[in-house]
Amino acid sequence: MPQVVNKASELLAGLDRGESLPASWYTDPEMTNQEIVKIFRRSWQYVGPTQRLKNIGDFITGYVGGIPVVVVRNDSGLQGFINVCRHRRHEVMKDCGNAKIMQCRYHAWTYDLCGELKAAPRSDREPDFSVADYPLLPIKVETLGPWVFANADQNSKSLDSYFGPLLDIIAESGLDLDSLELWSRDEWDARANWKTMLENYLECYHCPVAHPGFSAAIDVDQDSYKLTPYEWFSSQIGYVRQSALEGSQKVKTYDATGSIKQAQYHLLWPNFTININPGFPNLSVDFWLPNGPNTAKGFSEQYFAPGVDKKWAEELIHFNTQVGLEDDLLTNSVQMGLIGGIPSVGRFLTNSEHLCIHFQKLVVKAMCD
Numbered sequence: 467m468p469q470v471v472n473k474a475s476e477l478l479a480g481l482d483r484g485e486s487l488p489a490s491w492y493t494d495p496e497m498t499n500q501e502i503v504k505i506f507r508r509s510w511q512y513v514g515p516t517q518r519l520k521n522i523g524d525f526i527t528g529y530v531g532g533i534p535v536v537v538v539r540n541d542s543g544l545q546g547f548i549n550v551c552r553h554r555r556h557e558v559m560k561d562c563g564n565a566k567i568m569q570c571r572y573h574a575w576t577y578d579l580c581g582e583l584k585a586a587p588r589s590d591r592e593p594d595f596s597v598a599d600y601p602l603l604p605i606k607v608e609t610l611g612p613w614v615f616a617n618a619d620q621n622s623k624s625l626d627s628y629f630g631p632l633l634d635i636i637a638e639s640g641l642d643l644d645s646l647e648l649w650s651r652d653e654w655d656a657r658a659n660w661k662t663m664l665e666n667y668l669e670c671y672h673c674p675v676a677h678p679g680f681s682a683a684i685d686v687d688q689d690s691y692k693l694t695p696y697e698w699f700s701s702q703i704g705y706v707r708q709s710a711l712e713g714s715q716k717v718k719t720y721d722a723t724g725s726i727k728q729a730q731y732h733l734l735w736p737n738f739t740i741n742i743n744p745g746f747p748n749l750s751v752d753f754w755l756p757n758g759p760n761t762a763k764g765f766s767e768q769y770f771a772p773g774v775d776k777k778w779a780e781e782l783i784h785f786n787t788q789v790g791l792e793d794d795l796l797t798n799s800v801q802m803g804l805i806g807g808i809p810s811v812g813r814f815l816t817n818s819e820h821l822c823i824h825f826q827k828l829v830v831k832a833m834c835d
């Protein structure tokens with residue numbers, strides 16, 4: 467690892483020439499440990515949708531670089547806490563829901579919705595014990611559109627300063643983020659490094675080869691499918707094919723007619739993706755995490771505007787699932803190549819895979835900071 471850090475400028479120069487990061491960055495457990503500290507604990511991490519936090523007492527839970535967090539709506543708005551009891555460090559809240567108090571299910575230490583410890587059974591017989599000394603610890607929480615993020619770095623810049631401009635790009639698709647309703651949330655596991663998976667997400671060079679259904683719906687030609695790197699997010703914008711609207715394409719795909727004409731796929735540094743497909747207003751998000759160097763885990767949420775036809779919704783979810791399965795086969799196989807370690811360095815096409823290059827540069831800068 468220290469060796470690699472010294473080579474930061476060399477790696478960045480290599481990336482400009484299209485040379486990818488060494489295979490060891492995708493297979494070394496120490497690299498993953500460092501990523502948790504230097505990337506996931508210093509960036510905005512997705513927790514859940516604001517629509518689960520409408521009423522006082524509503525709460526959601528998640529993890530920021532492996533740290534359990536809870537976000538709760540109290541009298542002063544949304545507040546985030548490290549979701550760990552000050553007593554024996556059991557997680558205080560589980561999943562999501564509505565609560566009047568936050569009570570640990572291990573020894574019933576009880577916190578109010580502002581995180582103050584209000585009761586600790588038997589503590590009245592302890593010398594020098596004051597409940598005032600043990601509030602839940604705070605964590606930074608902010609919202610972007612309908613999503614709540616948390617950041618373990620108290621000095622981090624605002625969420626809006628990272629991703630604010632993305633909201634205007636999403637609006638250009640015709641989608642109203644405020645209208646969306648959560649349809650489903652599913653957890654997943656995968657057999658590849660989290661970066662292997664996101665670098666696959668960040669290019670559509672493989673689409674004509676590996677995604678026949680997707681490529682029948684979306685025009686994936688290099689001249690019409692646009693990839694744009696911004697500082698902290700990357701955007702891919704494509705358009706629905708006329709043949710898909712007319713239902714005359716050779717490969718069967720979902721019905722893409724509707725008010726949304728664009729396909730948009732965004733990665734928000736480091737591990738949150740937003741997908742919009744042409745058709746009835748729809749959006750899905752994915753949250754990607756390392757699970758050791760060679761496997762990943764995460765969850766996906768599917769949203770639709772109100773009044774979506776159930777059969778159509780299922781058709782679109784099937785379409786997305788099919789693309790995901792095709793991608794899993796690709797990234798599983800890339801990971802096998804990386805585990806072998808030979809060749810150590812790959813070669814990107816700088817005009818088709820520039821979002822991958824941009825992403826790897828952010829990884830290098832974060833890891834060598």
Ligand SMILES: [Fe+2]
Pocket residue numbers: 666667672673676677792793
């Ligand atoms: Fe793909």
